[in-house]
Amino acid sequence: MKVRLLQLGAVAGVLALWGLVAAVGVVSPTALPGPAAVAGALGDLLGSGTYWQAVGDTLDGAVIGLLAAVAVGIPVGLVTGVYAAAEESSRLLVEILRSFPVIALLPVFLLVLGSTPGMKATVVFVACVFPVLLQSQYGARSVTPSVHETVRTYRIPRLLRFRRVILPGAVPSVMTGLRLAATTSVLVAIGVEVLTTLPGIGHMIMESQQAGASDRAYAYILTAGTIGYSITLLAQYAEHRLLRWRPPVRAGEAA
Amino acid sequence: MTRGSVLHVEDLCMTFGQGGPQEHRVLAGLSLRVDPGESVCVVGPSGAGKTTLLRCLAGLTPPTSGSVRYGDQRLTGPHADIAVVSQDYRGSLLPWMRVWDNVAFPLQGRGVRKAARKATALECLDAVGLADVGDKYPWQLSGGMQQRVAIARGLAYDAPVLLMDEPFGSVDAQSRFDLEDLTLQLRRRLGITVVVVTHDIDESVYLGDRVIVLGGRPTAVLDTLTVPFGTDRDQLTTRADPRFAELRTRVLARIRGERLDQDAEPAHN
């Protein structure tokens, strides 16, 4: 309860600081409008159809790309993680591909696929598949030698081993990958929209700012933040539900 | 319960890193046998290859040469009649399964239905004195209780042979006494064959019908002692028996003697 009050206080403090900076005029109001103006703009937007259309467009691309990445990344990651030879062979390739800034493929994708919603989902997919794959691989490898030994002595069949040993053992790590990928998916979807003519939140930010309505642009940025934050909270909740078997960790342990 | 089971080890040799620069010979021509219903303790100093021997008996590691036979079959891998309780109870229980599920898991591998699995698991948990922890997760139990769960899992597997590797090495002293008595009691009731590997001399005398003393480098069987206490033993009277002291002195002397011999004539091999 006291913590909640503290947190509310901190939010109020940051809002006040923001208002002060905006009011004093150190920064031009087009770069940083005041919190009241942004709140007003957000209030107007919440009642408009274009706003929800933009949110829907962004989520569409992000979710489709993310689902595809999960469908490919988890099975490939688990299987290659279990077999040491597969993991070793693919390590360097995955490392190189993972560090590739996917958004740089945009001009190429624009050339090849054109400016379509499918292109947006494809870029999201490419950006998300590697974190999911790597974390799944890592999770499959995190099953301890002791557990493997037990599974051998009790002659557990291969399929059962996958379902009840490798998969649950990998869940903590896979969840981390999913959380990373979910945040990335929104980031990339908005990035694509900022740079192309595809509709969505990113496009609306650009359009608002170009029309001089920076309060509206900030309202859209706040919306993007809210989506990202909701994903974080949702992932935390899912982790909590899925990982009830783990002993409670010391406070402050989060990556 | 006893199905004419018996383990034969013949001329077992184990060499790690064979042919390499760090070739290390652990076991050199070990032979021993375990009769049905018998409790055999293998005792020896740390690093004598006790665990290696047990892994060979469990079919987890193929020996470099020599053979391990179960009845008249040669062991080539883990066998359905052999259950293993390892030293690392923390690591060998699956943390994401509830306690009963851990005990029942090997049965799932055999295709036993869930209701039947759970019933067996709870029965076995009851047998090790853990009647009401079935729905907890392993981390919620103490070390001694976790090792009981591992024993219950071995029982649920319904194997006539139970192999235990330093099973009570990392639990506190009080739980250790309790677990030793539990092992004796289970064996008396179920007639299973038990092989315990330990570095604790008292424990080996207390638990074994026979004690096999390992030692030397590479390891060989130094001595085999028959323990005359029968199947009814308890911590107070058995340990106070003068023959108990006599036996443990003999085991210790065998191990110490071998060491002194080696110290006296260094670097011959």
Next chain:
Amino acid sequence: MTGRILRQLWLPVLVFVILLVSTAGSTSFYFPPLTTVLHTLWDQLAGGGLLDDLWFSLRNIVLGLALATVVGVAAGLVIGEVRTLRLALGPLLDFARATPTVGFVPVIILTLGIGSGPKVFLIFLGSLWPILLNTVAGVGQINPAVHETSRGYRVPWHLQLRRVVLPGALPQVFAGVRVALSVAVVLMVVSEIYGSPIGLGNFILQSGSSFHVAETWAGTLLIGVLGYGLSVLLLLCEHALLGWYHQRAPRASRPSPALTIEKKSNGVVV
């Protein structure tokens, strides 16, 4: 050692060869032969001004990232050490990290201009949060006994921050910088594609929109090399600074567990 390198290398080499062979003599407009792309890359670097673009982009990334590291680590250490601050700011920081910084690109560039400064600022803004949050988490992961010990010996606070808290949190800090690096590269590309007269992002945009496909591929490839190169560089730094951490616990590969020598026993132990 050689065996391990070979086992890791064969697949990337195979993929490269397959790409080389499958695109050889390609007449497809979108997928020129790999040799042509590599040739174009070389030509552009040697005399086409691509080197200037590379320098511009690299400088922005390094500046923005360095700034974010200094500010993020300093703020993270303080927030991590002060419990009240940590509890109060937690949700706000999570919100800040969850906000996609690319959203700020139009706002910042349209108001502050297309020069280098706004880009450095954007990279700083995006990289700050992962570094800051990881530093906070790193401080939280230090064993309380370490703290107690240095308190018990009455180590002054600035010394404690520099010699105890910072090294203890360093592994986690590096994890944060690694995440920040990938964010930084993305922001570099987006801000340059959005509005810039120079830079790698601008190069691929210009060549793409004028249908110079080989140049587009070459620029994209160079950005990939830049991203990978920087991450390798970071890894080398990490290994140099964190030797103690990586040597401490080699991952158990042997089946025998770590607890082989037992002290607890109620009998004679040999």
